[in-house]
Amino acid sequence: MVNPHPDLTTSVIHGLGWAYLALFLMNLVWTIRVYRGHTEFRSPELFGGMMIPSATPWAVYSIILFLLSLVHLITNAAPDTFMLVMPEFAKNFIDGFADPTIFFALSVGLMAAVIYFRETLVKPTVAWTILNMMLLFTTFSLTDYDFRQIVGKPDNVPIVSMLYIVAFFTWLYFSRAVENDKRKAEGRPLFEQEKNEKILVWPDLVYTELICMIALTVILVVWGVVLQAPLEEPASAAKTPNPSKAPWYFLGLQEMLVYYDPWLAGVVFPSVILGGLMAIPYIDFNKLGNGYYTFKDRAFSVSVFMFGFLPLWVAMIILGTFLRGPNWNFFGIYEFWDVHKLEVLNNVNLSEYFWIKFLNRGLPTAADIPNFISANVPALVTPVVILLREWLGILLTLLYLGVAPMVMVYIPKFKEFFFRMGFVRYMVFTNLLLMMLALPLKMVLRWSISLKYIVAIPEWFFNI
């Protein structure tokens, strides 16, 4: 019987051959570059401790890539006997991490690591090694059927490239920022202050623009010819796809729906994000770091912005696109999107924790409130019951947004913020910050104690 979902086919093997050839050419150029630099390094004592040209390991690596490419391009082996595939145990190992908790923790950890180790990461050799590892991982993963299905979907192609582009520009930023921070510490002029003569816009800028426009036109035409734009079956209101996904750039917001109700995830938080973005120039009182790349001069603001952009926006889009399958269940990158995959959801509201688990009784009802209310103002019965039932969650929410900023003043950094910003601006700033942290906070509460809602008022569609 023919396997309908083959990990490898002859055309996939040939495609991979071309991919390895491209990798080989990239590294050939790199090897020549390193060779021209005439640098050497000392091999470990175990291997004799002699001086080896830095280009040698790159040359060896390039040759291996070339051989890999040859093997893929000229092989006659039947696809199912071809040995160079992602091994099952590696797939299972990586899929074992398929969990939104781990994914989010990893993306935050990755961002923190990039900031902490920035001085190492900006070294060209290190960055090139990481790029190669990323590309090799992607290429090698393409030997898996399910991975190819999800990465190769036409609408997902821009998202894969976005991952690489964002990584590149983050690297570019850090390489310039680290350079400038070093220059500043040594009292030398900034990178942007050197070679900064006035030049004429014609020809220097207009020709750059012309070349950019031609290059972009070529890219768009080639892209349009090679890859057909997504077009699925004709619309049918009767056939709901599973999963139903919003356009890819809104998938971060759709992911929020797992943790918050639509009125928050779909309306309030997006508005807060946009309002918060617009408020940035009026909150950031730091005059340093205007017109040049730096990390040290504005470590806090850059870290906060990166936290919002990288783990909370880009990584959430990646998660929503590649890892959320049928029924919005979480799937590993090599996992088959099984419609029947079951995930037990047994989430509990805070009020249920308080009244049922802690006080060991039922939730408050109309019978629990004083008689004079129901006798005199019957319209107040429902609100009072709700208030009684949800008082803990309401109190905690008010404390979080109203009192926590005041407590944060005891952190020296925030004390400075308070005095520099004044009360109103400080409250706006801390509230924006706390709302930004509301998503990770709810995630942690969901995973640790299966918390559903902090405030649950389904009667009024008001759940937090």
Added chain:
Amino acid sequence: MSVGEYIRDSQLWKSVFRHPAPYDRRNRVVVMLTNFFLHLHPVSIKQQGIALSYTWCMGGVTFFLFLVETLTGVLLMFYYRPTLEWAYNDILALRDVTTLGIMREIHRWGAHAMVITVWLHMYRVFLTGSYKPPREFNWVIGVLLLVLTLLLSFTGYLLPWDQLAIWAITVGSNMARATPFLGYEGPGAQLLNIGGYDLITNASDARFLLLGSRFVGEATLNRFYILHCVAIPLVVALLIAIHFWRVRKDGGISQPL
């Protein structure tokens, strides 16, 4: 006299370009001042202001993509009919049989690219601190342009009228149902009633305003088509003009002090 000189010496040429070719310094200045398209630029600029490693060129790329989208979009409007009967068939024909149907592929991929380049432009502007005084308000306009870019992409998403389109728009617009006070499943909507009659129902709430209907249907297609082709692009064009104008008025691209 060579042909080139003959042409440049003619009355016709001189009526269009009022100065000699920009070969010397004087005429390179004059060309910037007398050409309508070039006068967006200053005459001279600091070297770092055009260094790709500083600017990433993402704002410029976004603007160029906006122009590409406008051009391909206008061409597509000659062909595509926003009705339930024809929308999908027209897109299918653009893909399979129509001459220059590649305009649709370019339009679609350009739209994806534009969303990404807007984000990268914003990322760069933040990382160089370019929103700091005196450029605060231009950042605000930039955020508005970000919203409008996303809305342009969102409204365009529906037009092919395939499964991807209607369900993505259904999922996206379902959020409007939960708008506080203005969505019929939003908190506070029950409060808006007069004598027991709800003001906010599924036929009068924010989602209905967006869709022109209780579900994604022909009215929605028409509404999104107008928004996508006329309404939003007009606002975007205006804001882009202000955005560029302010860049110049605020002293050009940000520089170290």
